[in-house]
Amino acid sequence: MRPNIVTEAGVQTRVSQWWNAIPFLTSSVVVVCGIIYLICLLTGYDTFYEVCFLPSAILSRFQVYRFYTAIIFHGSMLHVMFNMMALVPMGSELERIMGSVRLFYLTILLATTNAILHLLIASLAGYNPFYQYDHLMNECAIGFSGILFSMIVIETSLSGVTSRSMFGLFNVPAKLYPWILLIAFQLLMTNVSLLGHLCGILSGFAYSYGLFNFLMPGSSFFSTIESASWMASCVRRPKFIMCTGGNPSSYMPTYSVQNTTSSGFSTGNTWRSLSSWLPQREASNQSSEDSRFPGRGRTLSSTARDPTPPAGETDPNLHARLLEDSTPDRLSDATVTGMTEPIPAARQVPIANAAVLPQSQGRVAASEEQIQKLVAMGFERTQVEVALAAADDDLNVAVEILMSQQG
Secondary structure: OHHHHHHHHHHHHHHHHHHHOOOHHHHHHHHHHHHHHHHHHHHOOOOOOOOOEOHHHHHHHOOOOHHHHHHHOOOOHHHHHHHHHHHHHHHHHHHHHHOHHHHHHHHHHHHHHHHHHHHHHHHHHHHOOOOOOOOHHHOOEOOOHHHHHHHHHHHHHHHOOOEEEEOOOEEEEHHHHHHHHHHHHHHHOOOOOHHHHHHHHHHHHHHHOOOOHHHOOOHHHHHHHHHOHHHHHHHOOOOOEOOOOOOOOOOOOOOOOOOOOOOOOOOOOHHHHHOOOOOOOOOOOOOOOEOOEOOOOOOOOOOOOOOOOOOOOOHHHHHHHHHOOOOOOOOOOHHHHOOOOOOOOOOEOOOOOOOOOOOOHHHHHHHHHHHHHHHHOOOOHHHHHHHHHHOOOOHHHHHHHHHHHHO
């Protein structure tokens, strides 16, 4: 019986590490949606008429609360599980970039804009003078999938990938990925709200193209919320990610055109994320400031380290030298490999978007040398460029990012 006990303990440890790697807001949404579904299941509540998004009720009785109650209720076990499995990888990446409070604000903003677009389209279909289609006005929609479609568009725009995987079966162009998903779900599943998903896609594109920039407050607004006394219990949690810096235009920057075909922020497909139970590195040391995300990101208990390798060393020893831990208080790489218990960070900071700012000639030369050395290790140049940009030219962090992608 001992082998079974050991195997069971190993699975529990992996699940615990996987759950602890999910940031605060994303894990909170999973817990809230799961608890609400269990309560509905135990109490036998399955009509959802009082909480669903019903355009006729919103317009006639001004029940605006349906904008937000509809996204946290789900109709079946498959419904809630599929939505939460899709949320974990996308929500985690966006939360690490934006911070917990900023992502919460964005989620509320997307829920509001999705609902307004839904109302406008349903009203045009139901009350136009040419042909009145009343079905959309009486459609009762629930679920988090509208927000998920918005996140898919935003994450795809930020990552800059040229293709995305459809359930791990085949790749499709990244620009068409949300639309193909929309059609696929409509064909494969019954009782799917086409208009709800469509409005999510439209809101995601509107945000990606900067149409919501005037609705996004500055970083000082989010910092004030984080420093409030009523937020202290949340901020102290290890998985909470701070929104640092003072950028007045605090909206999430869209992807700028570069010669890259892949990104370190690409989440891959949903099913592959379920097997990724090992803890991931959630913050990187930054040696320079990004004007879009000012401030210096750090992980507690870590110290600065010169990323430039000494001259004269050969490439075959580069990997071992980069992973060598010569600083006593530096975080152990065992946190990434999962051989030891991960060191909890009291506060985590978002990773800046993978865009390289123009710098001095010496810095450019050093970056080209680093790229050539990592390419000599067998990594693709495009992946190396994005990893170095995300790690702010820290070779140690870049190697960890590249290794985690291959893993």
